[in-house]
Amino acid sequence: MARWVHFSDRHGGTGIGTLEADSVRVHEGELFGASVAGQKTLPLAEIDLLAPCQPGKVVALWNNFHALGEKLGKAAPVHPLYLIKPGTSVIGPGAAIRRPPSYAGKIAFEGELAIVIGRTCSNVAVAEVDAYIFGYTCINDVTAAELVQADPNFPQWTRAKGFDTFSCLGPAICDDLDWKAARVVTMVDGAERQNYPISDMIFTPQAIVSGISQDMTLYPGDVIACGTSIGLGSMKDGATCEVTIEGIGTLSNQLAPGRG
Amino acid sequence: MARWVHFSDRHGGTGIGTLEADSVRVHEGELFGASVAGQKTLPLAEIDLLAPCQPGKVVALWNNFHALGEKLGKAAPVHPLYLIKPGTSVIGPGAAIRRPPSYAGKIAFEGELAIVIGRTCSNVAVAEVDAYIFGYTCINDVTAAELVQADPNFPQWTRAKGFDTFSCLGPAICDDLDWKAARVVTMVDGAERQNYPISDMIFTPQAIVSGISQDMTLYPGDVIACGTSIGLGSMKDGATCEVTIEGIGTLSNQLAPGRG
Numbered sequence: 001m002a003r004w005v006h007f008s009d010r011h012g013g014t015g016i017g018t019l020e021a022d023s024v025r026v027h028e029g030e031l032f033g034a035s036v037a038g039q040k041t042l043p044l045a046e047i048d049l050l051a052p053c054q055p056g057k058v059v060a061l062w063n064n065f066h067a068l069g070e071k072l073g074k075a076a077p078v079h080p081l082y083l084i085k086p087g088t089s090v091i092g093p094g095a096a097i098r099r100p101p102s103y104a105g106k107i108a109f110e111g112e113l114a115i116v117i118g119r120t121c122s123n124v125a126v127a128e129v130d131a132y133i134f135g136y137t138c139i140n141d142v143t144a145a146e147l148v149q150a151d152p153n154f155p156q157w158t159r160a161k162g163f164d165t166f167s168c169l170g171p172a173i174c175d176d177l178d179w180k181a182a183r184v185v186t187m188v189d190g191a192e193r194q195n196y197p198i199s200d201m202i203f204t205p206q207a208i209v210s211g212i213s214q215d216m217t218l219y220p221g222d223v224i225a226c227g228t229s230i231g232l233g234s235m236k237d238g239a240t241c242e243v244t245i246e247g248i249g250t251l252s253n254q255l256a257p258g259r260g
Numbered sequence: 261m262a263r264w265v266h267f268s269d270r271h272g273g274t275g276i277g278t279l280e281a282d283s284v285r286v287h288e289g290e291l292f293g294a295s296v297a298g299q300k301t302l303p304l305a306e307i308d309l310l311a312p313c314q315p316g317k318v319v320a321l322w323n324n325f326h327a328l329g330e331k332l333g334k335a336a337p338v339h340p341l342y343l344i345k346p347g348t349s350v351i352g353p354g355a356a357i358r359r360p361p362s363y364a365g366k367i368a369f370e371g372e373l374a375i376v377i378g379r380t381c382s383n384v385a386v387a388e389v390d391a392y393i394f395g396y397t398c399i400n401d402v403t404a405a406e407l408v409q410a411d412p413n414f415p416q417w418t419r420a421k422g423f424d425t426f427s428c429l430g431p432a433i434c435d436d437l438d439w440k441a442a443r444v445v446t447m448v449d450g451a452e453r454q455n456y457p458i459s460d461m462i463f464t465p466q467a468i469v470s471g472i473s474q475d476m477t478l479y480p481g482d483v484i485a486c487g488t489s490i491g492l493g494s495m496k497d498g499a500t501c502e503v504t505i506e507g508i509g510t511l512s513n514q515l516a517p518g519r520g
Contacts, residue, residue: 056316057346062414074413081414084344084422086317088477101383102474122424123361153334154322154341155415162344162476164382214362216422217348 003172003249004031004135006092007047014050017042019172019249031173032118032134032220051092051169052137053116055223058085058167059212060141062157064202064227071230076202080211083157085141085167085225093170096256097142099237100163105146107255109235110228111186111194111243114139115205116173121218126210132218133209135175138184138243138251139225140168145234168243168253169223177247179205186231187242194231198245201226263432263509264291264395266352267307274310277302279432279509291433292378292394292480311352311429312397313376315483318345318427319472320401322417324462324487331490336462340471343417345401345427345485353430356516357402359497360423365406367515369495370488371446371454371503374399375465376433381478386470392478393469395435398444398503398511399485400428405494428503428513429483437507439465446491447502454491458505461486 003019016031017024024042029035031053062081063074091097099107118134147160161167179198186194203211208224218224235241238257244250263279276291277284283303289295291313322341323329329336351357359367378394407420421427439458446454463471468484478484495501498517504510 057344077411077414079411079419081411081416081419083418084317084346086344086476088479100475151337151339151341154337156341158343158418159339159341159475164475164477215360215419216346217424219348 001174001176003174004052005172006031006050006052007042008050009042009047049093049171051090052171052173053169053221053223055087055090055221056219057087058089058223058225060085060161060225061203061208061227065196065200065229066202067196067200068229069202080203080208082212083161085158085162088164089162089167091165091168091253093251093253095168095253096165097168097253098165098256100144103144103147105144106234108143108145108232109186109188109193109241110141110143110232111184112139112141112228113179113184113198113205113226113245114169115209115224115226117209117218117222117224118220120220121209121213124210124213126206129206129209133205134220135173136177136179136205136245136248137169137173138171138245138248139223140241140243140251140253141225141228142166142168168251170251171249174248182245182247184229185244187244188235189239193233194229196229196231200229261434261436263434264312265432266291266310266312267302268310269302269307309353309431311350312431312433313429313481313483315347315350315481316479317347318349318483318485320345320421320485321463321468321487325456325489326460326462327456328489329462340463340468342472343421345418345422348424349422349427351425351428351513353511353513355428355513356425357428357513358425358516360404363404363407365404366494368403368405368492369446369448369453369501370401370403370492371444372399372401372488373439373444373458373465373486373505374429375469375484375486377469377478377482377484378480380480381469381473384470384473386466389466389469393465394480395433396437396439396465396508397429397433398431398505398508399483400501400503400511400513401485401488402426402428428511430511431509434508442505442507444489445504447504448495449499453493454489456489456491460489
């Protein structure tokens with residue numbers, strides 16, 4: 001089991017590596033191609049972790065947990081329900097979420113498990129799909145909540161969730177996560193707001209990737225956000241949101257205190 | 261005024277160029293960077309036109325024409341309403357639209373004007389926006405119409421419009437289109453189905469790009485489909501749909517007669 005990261009060395013260089021106790025083992029090569037572990041390690045204190053991948057698209061699921069669906073009175077879907085967040089919405093650990101200048105309303109956090117695709121993937125059966133999954137990371141699927149229903153005729157899921165900085169990813173991609181035993185824990189300014197078992201999913205990660213691969217080709221580095229469960233809520237400007245999944249780590253991002 | 265194309269020479273090579281009467285003037289360089297016209301021309305009969313750009317994202321507008329909004333009884337929106345179609349949905353002129361194996365329902369054509377972004381674009385004012393627009397092309401914004409409302413709780417715009425091959429683009433990007441004077445004409449198997457003035461838009465291309473650039477960063481090659489107007493409808497398997505905008509040309513794509 002390895003936890004893969006993408007980092008900046010603060011001297012203009014970037015690289016990939018695997019997390020060790022207090023350092024990163026630098027690897028040569030490509031995250032989604034061939035790579036080899038080198039001799040060099042860099043102390044975590046001397047680098048900045050970046051988003052662990054740069055997805056071309058983030059496919060974000062809606063209504064994928066039994067507990068939240070029951071609370072909202074929504075029947076379980078028969079195929080994954082989703083929207084696409086653009087790659088431009090992605091930021092890494094520690095980067096600031098920015099309130100859009102045009103929007104003064106509530107901004108919601110949603111702690112979620114995210115799947116990272118490792119190989120080009122089209123029409124893949126559930127039984128075959130693990131070979132196409134590189135691993136798992138945490139996502140905070142940030143939402144400008146009051147935009148969703150602002151137009152009476154068209155729910156603006158894409159706009160509400162697609163702003164720059166609204167997909168926080170990281171800190172690492174775990175390539176062998178036992179997601180059935182894992183929980184998503186979301187804290188806002190130190191107070192626990194979400195703590196739910198990933199096993200409560202309606203569509204498993206394997207069913208999700210297989211199902212979406214019937215609809216569109218997925219590429220290495222593409223991300224699928226598996227949907228959130230109960231406890232999602234709003235965060236004030238200046239608040240820090242932490243999403244933790246054991247085996248992956250803690251993703252921490254502040255909603256910038258000022259506009260823009 | 262130039263009409264830019266991306267082509268395959270049928271010997272494994274691809275290139276960019278500008279349309280002349282029966283040929284393409286080959287250019288050296290990058291479509292969204294520096295390029296220079298060469299001496300070489302290739303007869304159109306000896307090349308295949310490809311999608312004129314490879315967008316990272318296709319932002320597709322909904323309810324952007326007065327005539328269609330009035331027909332459907334939908335009030336004009338106050339901000340562009342949109343979803344994102346993945347880049348994987350793009351095909352070029354002459355390529356086949358493929359029915360998803362999972363879907364047996366109606367497949368709709370929507371002839372539209374598409375904006376092609378030329379420069380990285382974030383928070384750009386309407387008055388400044390033309391410097392960020394590379395040009396205009398035609399799009400057939402194909403839709404698996406019966407999926408949109410298949411789930412009672414979540415309109416599946418992204419899925420219905422995001423399948424591979426569901427964004428037909430081309431044949432060329434016109435870098436100086438007088439869109440106010442142009443019409444979108446859509447023919448299915450030779451019968452006219454749409455013929456509407458682009459000037460009936462609710463949000464102009466300049467307002468669209470400015471508005472979306474407030475929400476997300478747009479990159480060179482990104483495409484915005486400006487929405488369709490009256491006459492959209494379904495096409496049978498095996499039908500050929502042609503979208504024509506004077507100044508750009510005719511984009512022709514067949515819905516493949518067989519499944520997959």
